[in-house]
Amino acid sequence: MNATLDNTIQIAEPPKNYEVLPKESSAGGTDLLEVAMGPHHPSTHGVFRMDVVLDGERVVKLKPVFGYLHRNHEKIAENTTYLGSMPYTDRLDYFCSLTNNWAYALAVEKLAGLQVPERAEYIRVITAELTRLQNHASLVGFLMQDMGALGTPLMYAFREREKILDLFESLTGARMMCNYMRFGGCRVDLPEGWLEQANKVVAEFPRFVDEFENLISGNEILMARTQGVGVLPKELAINASITGPMLRASGVNYDIRKVDKYGIYDRFKFRVPLGDHGDVYDRYMLRVLEMRESVKILEQALPAIPVGPIVDPKAKIRGFRPKVGEAYGRIEAPKGELGFYLISDGTPNPYRYRVRPPSLINLTILEDMCLGRVIADVVIILGSVDIVLGEVDR
Amino acid sequence: MLGEGILKGMAETARNFIGSYVKEDRLTTVQYPEERLPQKEAARNFPFLVFDGNDPHAGMRCVACQICEKECPPQCIYITKSKDRKPDYIGKPQFYPSVFDIDISVCMSCQICVEVCPFEAIKMDTDYELSTDNRFGGLLLDKNKLAKSADYYRKIHPTEAAEVDGKLNAEKVKAEAKAKADAEAKAKAAAAPKPAAAPASPPAPPAPAPAAAAI
Numbered sequence: 053m054n055a056t057l058d059n060t061i062q063i064a065e066p067p068k069n070y071e072v073l074p075k076e077s078s079a080g081g082t083d084l085l086e087v088a089m090g091p092h093h094p095s096t097h098g099v100f101r102m103d104v105v106l107d108g109e110r111v112v113k114l115k116p117v118f119g120y121l122h123r124n125h126e127k128i129a130e131n132t133t134y135l136g137s138m139p140y141t142d143r144l145d146y147f148c149s150l151t152n153n154w155a156y157a158l159a160v161e162k163l164a165g166l167q168v169p170e171r172a173e174y175i176r177v178i179t180a181e182l183t184r185l186q187n188h189a190s191l192v193g194f195l196m197q198d199m200g201a202l203g204t205p206l207m208y209a210f211r212e213r214e215k216i217l218d219l220f221e222s223l224t225g226a227r228m229m230c231n232y233m234r235f236g237g238c239r240v241d242l243p244e245g246w247l248e249q250a251n252k253v254v255a256e257f258p259r260f261v262d263e264f265e266n267l268i269s270g271n272e273i274l275m276a277r278t279q280g281v282g283v284l285p286k287e288l289a290i291n292a293s294i295t296g297p298m299l300r301a302s303g304v305n306y307d308i309r310k311v312d313k314y315g316i317y318d319r320f321k322f323r324v325p326l327g328d329h330g331d332v333y334d335r336y337m338l339r340v341l342e343m344r345e346s347v348k349i350l351e352q353a354l355p356a357i358p359v360g361p362i363v364d365p366k367a368k369i370r371g372f373r374p375k376v377g378e379a380y381g382r383i384e385a386p387k388g389e390l391g392f393y394l395i396s397d398g399t400p401n402p403y404r405y406r407v408r409p410p411s412l413i414n415l416t417i418l419e420d421m422c423l424g425r426v427i428a429d430v431v432i433i434l435g436s437v438d439i440v441l442g443e444v445d446r
Numbered sequence: 447m448l449g450e451g452i453l454k455g456m457a458e459t460a461r462n463f464i465g466s467y468v469k470e471d472r473l474t475t476v477q478y479p480e481e482r483l484p485q486k487e488a489a490r491n492f493p494f495l496v497f498d499g500n501d502p503h504a505g506m507r508c509v510a511c512q513i514c515e516k517e518c519p520p521q522c523i524y525i526t527k528s529k530d531r532k533p534d535y536i537g538k539p540q541f542y543p544s545v546f547d548i549d550i551s552v553c554m555s556c557q558i559c560v561e562v563c564p565f566e567a568i569k570m571d572t573d574y575e576l577s578t579d580n581r582f583g584g585l586l587l588d589k590n591k592l593a594k595s596a597d598y599y600r601k602i603h604p605t606e607a608a609e610v611d612g613k614l615n616a617e618k619v620k621a622e623a624k625a626k627a628d629a630e631a632k633a634k635a636a637a638a639p640k641p642a643a644a645p646a647s648p649p650a651p652p653a654p655a656p657a658a659a660a661i
Contacts, residue, residue, distance in 0.1 A: 136519035139556030204459060211474050218486075225490035225570065231556045239561070243488060243605070267458040270451030370517065370562055 084112065089430070091120050096434065097194065098441030102418070109426045114419040118412075121445035129405040134160055134235065134372050137405065142229040144407065145443040147187045150179040150220070151385040153233035158314060159381030159392035164374035166236035166364045173316045174357040175238050178250065179223070179230075180383070181346040181353070185257060186216040187386035188297075188339040188346075189264075191438050195336060196268060198435035199277055205268055212260045215253045222246060235372065237363030247354060254350045261343050269340065278333035282421040282433035285330060292417045296388025296410050297342060298437060301327030301334040308384035315383075319356075320349045335436040373400055387411055387438050407446060411439040487603060490570035492550045493559055495592045498535055502593035503542075507567035509534065510543040514559035514568055522552035523559065534565075535614065536621040548592060550576070551585040566610045572602045 090101035099120035105113035125144065129137040141156045142149035154176055161168065168176070193209030217227040222243055224230040232239050268274055284294070289302040299306055307324040309317040325341035327334030374396045382391035388410025395404040414437050422430045465472035476483060497505035510527040526545035534540045559568050571594070578584030600607040 132519050133517065135558065136517065139519055139554055139558065142556075143554075208462070214474065222486045222488055225486070225488040225557065226555065229555065231558075239557075240488070263458055263462075267455045271455050272448055272451050275451075370513070 087427075089427075090117075096441075097439055098444075100439070100441055100444065102430065102434070104422075104427065104430065106427060109428075111422050111425055111427065111430060114422045114430070116415055116418050118415070118441070118444050121441045123446065125446040126405050126407060130402055133400045134374070134402060135369065137402075138233070139229065139231045142231055143442055144409065144446060145385065145387060145390075145411065145440045146228055147190065147440055148183045148386050149228055149230045150183045150224075150232060151383060151390065153230065154180055154315075155381055155383045155385065155390045156392050157233040157235055157381075158383060159379050159394050160235045160374065162379035162381050163377055163394055163396050164235060164367075164372075166367055168237055168315075168364060169361045170316075170358050171241075171360040172237040172362045174353055175242065175362065176233065176315055177317065177320070177353050178350060178357070179220070179232065181349050182216050182219060182250070182253075184346045184386045185343055185350075186213040187438075188343050189213050189260070191386075192264065192336060192339055195332075195432065195435045196274075198431050199274065201268070205264065208260070208264060208267065212257065215256075219246070219250055219253060222249070234363060234367065234369075236367030237361070239363075241362050247357065250350075251354055254347060254354060257347050258344065261340060261347075265340060269337070274336075275333065277429075277432060278331060278336060278436075280329070280331050281425060281429050282332045282436060283330050284417060284421055288417065288420060289330070292413070292420075294388070294414050294417055296384070296386070296414065296438075297335060297338050298388065298414050298417075300324065301338045302330035303327055308382060308389055312382065312384075314381075320352045322346075322349050332432055332436040339438075371400065373398060378404075382408070385410055387440070387443070388414055407443075409443040409446065411437075411441075411443040412446075415439055415444060485572050485602070487605060489572045490555055490557055491574055492553055492555060492571050492576070492587075493548060493568050493592070494571045494594045495546060495589070496567055496569055496596050496599050497593050498596050500595070502590070502595075504532065505535075505596075506542055506593065507535065507565050508543050508546065509540040509565055509567070510546075511565070513562050513564070517558055517562045519556060519558060520552050520554055522549045523547070524549075536618055537625075538621070543589060546589040546592060547586060549586050551581065566614060569599050569603070569606075 085106045087104050087106060088101055089104055090096040091099040093101075096102070101117040101120070103113075103115040103117055104111055123143075125140055129140060132140075138153060138156060141152040144152050160166075189209040189212050190206075193206035196205035197203075220230055221227045223246055224232040224239070284298065284302050286302045286304055289299050290304060294302075295306070295308075303326050305324055305326055308314070309322075310324060322345045325338050325345065327338050376396055376398045378393070378395040380391055380393045382389050384390075389408065390410055391408035393404070393406040393408065394402050397403040418434065418437065421433050425433070462472055467473075496507050497503075498507065499505040510525055512525050512527070515521075515523045515525045524545065524547040525543050528542045528544040531539040532542050555570070557570055560570055576584070596607075596611075600611070
């Protein structure tokens with residue numbers, strides 16, 4: 053509001069959520085329309101806004117706007133102890149708290165030079181692959197929901213996810229905010245009967261994948277909606293440093309489990325599925341195939357788990373001060389390369405703490421995939437990127 | 447054939463729908479307020495303070511060392527140390543928290559307070575029906591609301607509680623044995639060398655030793 057000299061109050065114009073652009077800028081002779089999709093839009097998977105300029109139904113410009121869920125995670129981490137940041141990492145990508153924990157623990161272990169015992173490494177692989185299963189299961193469910201298949205596929209996926217979350221709860225105490233990994237190992241050992249239950253879940257999981265593929269993979273509507281939509285060329289994907297299933301769907305063979313062989317991934321035999329076209333259907337199928345590969349890793353890891361300690365005896369819970377230095381720990385999270393960059397100055401708090409979130413970096417390519425597509429395609433392209441806003445905004 | 451995939455998918459839906467009437471694993475939901483799933487033993491929700499015996503004040507294990515207050519990542523714990531002391535489970539006089547508040551609307555259930563506590567005094571609760579319309583009365587828990595008996599702890603986390611009990615008992619036995627040995631040694635020291643060195647030694651009879659051991 054602006055009070056002018058004669059004391060009349062001019063009320064500012066209400067904020068517009070669309071804007072009529074001049075006629076000349078349109079190709080088809082009609083007005084361009086700028087629409088704000090979100091931040092409270094069910095297709096955006098959280099609080100995320102896309103400023104879309106439309107010519108009729110076609111997208112001519114798209115600007116992702118994020119930051120609505122910004123919580124200052126990195127700055128908070130510089131003001132708490134190393135351990136104190138561990139529960140905050142759960143809240144980054146809240147679907148995959150265990151892989152977030154692992155990435156952070158890996159960075160700190162590099163910094164402090166801690167050795168993870170064998171059993172803890174196996175537990176980490178098992179929990180990370182279970183996390184991947186439940187993340188991909190819910191992602192394909194959400195993707196179907198974005199396409200208008202309301203309910204059924206998502207509920208089938210959630211039924212399976214629930215079994216894995218039950219495993220997480222009986223191991224870590226929480227379904228989603230697990231806070232399980234510790235520097236140099238894990239917090240608690242597997243409870244009695246956990247391995248049997250995990251074996252059962254893993255043995256039953258391929259049935260779900262088959263069922264889901266029967267349900268939807270051959271569906272003509274799905275194919276019509278997704279094939280050739282949102283194509284991400286190989287070169288562009290590499291140049292934009294896209295990682296994870298997005299990159300592999302474009303046909304680039306890059307999986308940090310294979311490239312870095314962090315943890316004990318070199319002991320397991322699994323293949324890296326690759327896409328051919330880089331469209332939404334490829335990204336969907338890639339997740340389905342990755343679930344099958346994860347089941348393979350779990351089938352190898354679960355029987356091979358050794359007995360022994362679960363945490364490095366040198367690791368300290370209180371008064372943990374890694375020596376001066378810097379470290380970057382990265383893992384193949386379900387959404388892509390999740391990295392933590394830490395600088396230690398020898399105090400209990402990190403001097404610098406930086407997260408490399410796969411969701412944010414995969415999201416930067418959104419406009420290139422959406423240009424020229426209709427607005428209904430924007431929703432499924434965004435769905436196939438697999439973002440979690442907790443990680444995008446941090 | 448066009449539409450084959452759709453029909454296949456519908457057959458799958460039908461199989462699940464009919465299956466939910468005959469097979470347990472196809473019907474996975476429960477009717478929540480009436481039916482409840484059993485709690486997992488490891489489940490955690492918000493912290494509580496453990497006390498032994500029946501009196502929350504006398505049996506309170508917390509000695510107000512304030513480690514959890516310092517380590518709590520969201521800083522939701524507030525502790526004021528008492529001026530006086532009370533005996534703990536071994537019999538050693540210790541401080542106790544005159545104020546112990548946890549704001550469970552800030553708490554993020556990370557369990558770090560439990561991990562850092564050297565006295566097994568703070569543990570995680572499993573009670574989840576905590577919704578309230580009273581922000582400060584219902585969610586800012588004070589010492590009286592937080593104190594829960596060790597029996598309750600044994601009930602919600604049996605395996606973990608058995609370990610903790612074993613550890614505490616071992617410490618108690620050790621402390622008792624040490625106190626006994628100390629008392630004996632002091633009694634011996636008081637009894638034996640005195641007559642022998644009576645004329646030369648300065649007067650230093652360890653008179654308060656038996657009293658200290660008796661606490």
